[in-house]
Amino acid sequence: MEYTYLGNTGLEVSRLCLGCMNFGSEQPWMVHDHDEALDVIETALDHGITFFDTANVYSNGESEEILGTALAERDRSELVVATKVYFPMHDGPNGQGLSRKHVLDQAQASLDRLDTDYIDLYQIHRWDEHTPIEETLSALDSLIEEGVVRYVGASSMSAWKLMMALHEAEVNNYERFVSMQCEYNLVDRHEEANVLPLCADQDIGVIPWSPLAGGFLAGKYERGKDPEDGRAVTDEFMEKRFTDENWDVLDVVRELAEAKDATPAQVSLAWLLHKDLVDAPLIGPRTTEHLEDNVGAIEVELTDDEIERLEAPISPVWNPAIGDVE
Numbered sequence: 352m353e354y355t356y357l358g359n360t361g362l363e364v365s366r367l368c369l370g371c372m373n374f375g376s377e378q379p380w381m382v383h384d385h386d387e388a389l390d391v392i393e394t395a396l397d398h399g400i401t402f403f404d405t406a407n408v409y410s411n412g413e414s415e416e417i418l419g420t421a422l423a424e425r426d427r428s429e430l431v432v433a434t435k436v437y438f439p440m441h442d443g444p445n446g447q448g449l450s451r452k453h454v455l456d457q458a459q460a461s462l463d464r465l466d467t468d469y470i471d472l473y474q475i476h477r478w479d480e481h482t483p484i485e486e487t488l489s490a491l492d493s494l495i496e497e498g499v500v501r502y503v504g505a506s507s508m509s510a511w512k513l514m515m516a517l518h519e520a521e522v523n524n525y526e527r528f529v530s531m532q533c534e535y536n537l538v539d540r541h542e543e544a545n546v547l548p549l550c551a552d553q554d555i556g557v558i559p560w561s562p563l564a565g566g567f568l569a570g571k572y573e574r575g576k577d578p579e580d581g582r583a584v585t586d587e588f589m590e591k592r593f594t595d596e597n598w599d600v601l602d603v604v605r606e607l608a609e610a611k612d613a614t615p616a617q618v619s620l621a622w623l624l625h626k627d628l629v630d631a632p633l634i635g636p637r638t639t640e641h642l643e644d645n646v647g648a649i650e651v652e653l654t655d656d657e658i659e660r661l662e663a664p665i666s667p668v669w670n671p672a673i674g675d676v677e
């Protein structure tokens with residue numbers, strides 16, 4: 352495994368972060384069997400992956416519990432555990448969002464489920480229109496003061512909102528967000544026209560989510576054919592990816608994969624790993640085989656010409672209606 356520093360911090364993370372959204376029973380396409388999920392996490396650890404991402408909302412806490420079980424006997428000092436807050440955890444008042452109350456309550460609940468004394472990276476999962484960002488930053492700051500959170504990060508939002516948060520942190524002397532977790536892969540490149548230039552300018556670490564576009568870039572679906580298995584059978588969100596320009600990208604991915612004796616998933620992950628501003632893609636393997644394959648991406652080299660060919664079919668556009676909403 353290779354390691355890097357997260358953004359401009361001194362925090363060392365593996366170049367692949369294991370995303371744990373797949374572990375739990377909220378959706379039919381997830382890994383419902385805890386032993387199978389634990390096998391994937393165990394295999395990741397065996398490969399030297401030390402960076403793990405989850406969220407309170409993933410299967411309503413189940414993903415955090417599985418991760419906590421997997422890491423319980425491990426040397427915590429090497430591991431970087433990231434989780435998130437914002438989405439609804441219960442009905443009724445104060446069940447969601449980024450108010451001081453919800454953030455502090457959920458941080459404690461995440462610590463309990465993760466069975467740990469501290470969260471390395473605590474991220475706001477989305478922007479909360481109902482809470483002033485100063486209130487959220489001050490609540491996050493108090494968690495750092497308390498020693499239960501080490502760094503704070505953000506996820507998917509318009510660049511101007513992230514810039515506003517960085518400004519508020521600076522003028523109020525609160526900890527600033529050190530990382531941005533955003534959707535970024537060969538067929539979802541809208542963040543190149545939104546938050547990524549800001550992250551480069553402000554030295555914010557970039558940890559892309561859905562690096563294989565939920566499996567589309569693994570080459571498991573065929574142009575013009577209904578999906579027969581995989582996430583797309585039950586996840587309607589996947590259908591937005593079946594566009595002509597995305598199939599054109601996949602054609603190039605497949606061609607390069609064949610030439611390099613690699614898999615389409617490896618070429619797609621390698622493209623992200625070749626981007627200077629990307630610290631660690633959040634991989635989402637469902638099986639140990641997926642994980643072994645994803646790890647192999649680190650060895651795949653791409654030339655500038657190949658990168659240009661992979662990017663040619665799409666011209667990134669930022670559309671807040673897609674990128675800035677839940």
Ligand SMILES: NC(=O)c1ccc[n+]([C@@H]2O[C@H](COP(=O)([O-])OP(=O)(O)OC[C@H]3O[C@@H](n4cnc5c(N)ncnc54)[C@H](OP(=O)(O)O)[C@@H]3O)[C@@H](O)[C@H]2O)c1
Pocket residue numbers: 369370371372373380404405476506507532533559560561562563564565566567569571580581582583616633634635636637640641642644645
């Ligand atoms: N901040 C946010 O709002 C946000 C949103 C989404 C995700 N995330 C984070 O990003 C992580 C990854 O997201 P993701 O699961 O969508 O990642 P992804 O890598 O884009 O998709 C994962 C899916 O790709 C397929 N796959 C992976 N490796 C494969 C291989 N070698 N061969 C064939 N298929 C393969 C599997 O699909 P099948 O299951 O169909 O086989 C797997 O479930 C999450 O766990 C979470 O931590 C964050």
